[in-house]
Amino acid sequence: MASVQNDKADDRDYPLEQWYCAGFSEEAGEKPLARTICDRQIVFYRKQDGALAALTDRCPHRKAPLSLGLVTGDNIECPFHGMLFSPQGTCLNIPSQEKIPPAAHIRSFPVEERHGHIWIWMGLGRPDHALIPDMHWMVDPALTAVHGSLELGCNYLTALDNLLDDTHLSFVHRNTIGTPKIVQAKIEIEGDDDWVGFTRWTLDTPPSALHAKAGGFTTNVDRWFNVRFVKPGTVLIDVGSAPIGTGAPEGDRSRGIGLFSNHTVTPATSGTCHYFWHAARDFSLGDAELSENMRQHMVATFIEDKDIVEAVQHNRECDRENLPELNLSGDVVTLRARRIIAGLIQRESYVGQSQVA
């Protein structure tokens, strides 16, 4: 038994009692999947029934990564000296000796697959499965989806800021999806201590090229942009257009088209994070060529984001003066999201507890 992780709680900027996205289901196949999440090395592997196990990726003997070892039935074998661990982290076999000491144990993590994503609970408390973000639209047969991931060389909060602040579209994505109008339209903010979101309507405006073609629009449209932050690292975005006068602002989207996307960032180290995205449309279902076009278009767009957030990370790290950053009114949503995250961290008091790390 070792003391809890709370000795470093002060300098971490992520909550631990949360579900974090570790990847897409297809990433955990026959070989174990190694991934760093919240500064911890984790190995994921599939048991015989197809369910996932998640363990600390570090043998208690000489700290070799189990992810380089073999999966044997429901268990995983250390690649160095063959110690065998169950999905619960219990050592089942030590080849060079008969007795298994109690310390021959590693931490296991609650893991769940839902809607094509792998989720891991990083906390010590009981996992609340209701907290896993709802991404059911990703497996909805009435929608057609594409997805992908990127490793970002920046802190996860910087990536999250970027996702929650659509005023960057007019500048970072000037040559792709941005238009000068976006930044000028008013937004309506909703939320409480637990979530935050906003809606931005651009009324009676010419449709974008993609929307015009997909929706067959011949008139101006009303465009919506709904963004919602789901703790600790997911942003759900619902965008679309409908011809003016067909009632979209009042709630009738039946004449319009929409794109539903989720974007999840997971802290890896203080200067790196994982970014997983998934986007589904309610038009041109099953059109594989359109799907591939959209996928390529989104990757190109997200690489524009990657370039700027990594430049920001670098510029923060080499900032000698280290001046406090200036907040703008466009930051109101990102600041609320950051307050929600700060509150989660603050409420995680591990004092006096202990665990098998």
Place this chain on the structure above:
Amino acid sequence: MASVQNDKADDRDYPLEQWYCAGFSEEAGEKPLARTICDRQIVFYRKQDGALAALTDRCPHRKAPLSLGLVTGDNIECPFHGMLFSPQGTCLNIPSQEKIPPAAHIRSFPVEERHGHIWIWMGLGRPDHALIPDMHWMVDPALTAVHGSLELGCNYLTALDNLLDDTHLSFVHRNTIGTPKIVQAKIEIEGDDDWVGFTRWTLDTPPSALHAKAGGFTTNVDRWFNVRFVKPGTVLIDVGSAPIGTGAPEGDRSRGIGLFSNHTVTPATSGTCHYFWHAARDFSLGDAELSENMRQHMVATFIEDKDIVEAVQHNRECDRENLPELNLSGDVVTLRARRIIAGLIQRESYVGQSQVA
């Protein structure tokens, strides 16, 4: 308003109240030029009248580098959220809000182009334009010049030492411009608290291959080697040969040939610096083939310098014993230059001041 940079004054080894060379004029074209100078990230861009602006390359909002943004008229736009800054660092526009807070300001730096070089004043005090090193020979129609630059993986003082100590020529440049004789000839040192230089005459000696060919010399020559340190990072070198008995040592160079060069090093970080060089000749004017040959020859020579100064930097960094270095009589000029620099730093007292960084 933030406190001044003097909190780190103790560990910096460069003066700030000085002009530093940031590059050649042609490097600042349509795109902004990003360069690290004295541990500070700077962006240079051209205004509509062609003059240069120099700003801290870090938006006060989220620290994104302005150098990735667009130049619009006289101003530069942040690539992240479109904040627009004037050449004075004043924010002129924040797309997502109407009011511009006073803190929406970045530091601007005095910048001047002279003789094909860009100079930036890194201090807080009033810039003294008379301190910009005189390199008028670089634009003198009676001379033909070549130039170039290198990024060096060493502290700027190591590069400066190397430029001021010509005794390394016989060893580092054994296979290029060095001859064993150089190190043996006596030098005459001049200078005061503000500058230092030396002259080395090698009398009645066979001409070098280059000089013999260029000058058409058929007899022995008198060779001169004049070196002058101009604070904080420039070395001016005047070398040449004239047939013996034609009065060169007494001041009459009319029968000889000469090469005038300036070498400027600018601190980037503690372990890196920029090196800019420029060399003009008073013979074979306009001979483009000779110019290209000389340029290639000088690049090859300076790469020999780069190899040794970077090896020295590495060897200092990994020196466990960290013994004090032994000074030789050949170091007399470099030590005087270092004392001049140390004096400049010491006189820079920022106590009690403040600035917009």
Place this chain on the structure above:
Amino acid sequence: MASVQNDKADDRDYPLEQWYCAGFSEEAGEKPLARTICDRQIVFYRKQDGALAALTDRCPHRKAPLSLGLVTGDNIECPFHGMLFSPQGTCLNIPSQEKIPPAAHIRSFPVEERHGHIWIWMGLGRPDHALIPDMHWMVDPALTAVHGSLELGCNYLTALDNLLDDTHLSFVHRNTIGTPKIVQAKIEIEGDDDWVGFTRWTLDTPPSALHAKAGGFTTNVDRWFNVRFVKPGTVLIDVGSAPIGTGAPEGDRSRGIGLFSNHTVTPATSGTCHYFWHAARDFSLGDAELSENMRQHMVATFIEDKDIVEAVQHNRECDRENLPELNLSGDVVTLRARRIIAGLIQRESYVGQSQVA
């Protein structure tokens, strides 16, 4: 004269009063050989009589690496300003001045070649030549040998652990030299405060493919595995097989075949080490094709080791929890070797001494 290296004694994990292997004799040819040993940069070069000199690879003037300089007769010249050093580290010439100050001196190290290996004594005390590990079998005309080296990205103790613990063979080398049986056979440990070794016999077992072919065995064999740690970084391994009933366990190997190998690791930095190996056989002497096959086979096997020890090093460095490691009964030999090394370090009291570093 400078204070001794003992200020850092507390955090080093290698003894200094020992011989360390610096390479193979053929590595020190016409050009100087630069190698980092025990965190110290060393240059090796051959004198006119072919014997080796070993000096601190750092000029006392500006710390340039002598290994980039020229060897002149018995001496080596600094590549920067031409200071000339004898094999004893005495400065013989300073081109730019006549007087040679007493501080113009660098540390020289006792160096000896034996059995194709270069050995350097890193201590301040008198070198004990009897401590150089005996590898005479490497130059024995009755044996045929192959050898090689690898740079490992791990602490030398991790590499040493791996060499002394043969229970990793069944896992790390599952696809090459390992068999599941190895880990199950009992071992017999010998040793004292100065050395440790073990013997593992696998009796009446089918021969390995290599042994069966090389020895022409048609029956089961008795296999031996003798491992001996020689301080500070050498492991001698003697493996072989003989047909059952021919008396091998009692000492008569005349009907069997054997492979003698030595494996030496030398600390470079805290996270890197050099690994030198050498293996000789007493069968199929002079068969060049078999030698090349064996060499390739051993390199492939050692790269499996390299992969795992470097993964362990990485996993230790990024271990946030930093839990103590669990020892197993299979570690008994490696723990005794570590105790021997720890004892050597502890007995090295440099208090009150001084040296030319």
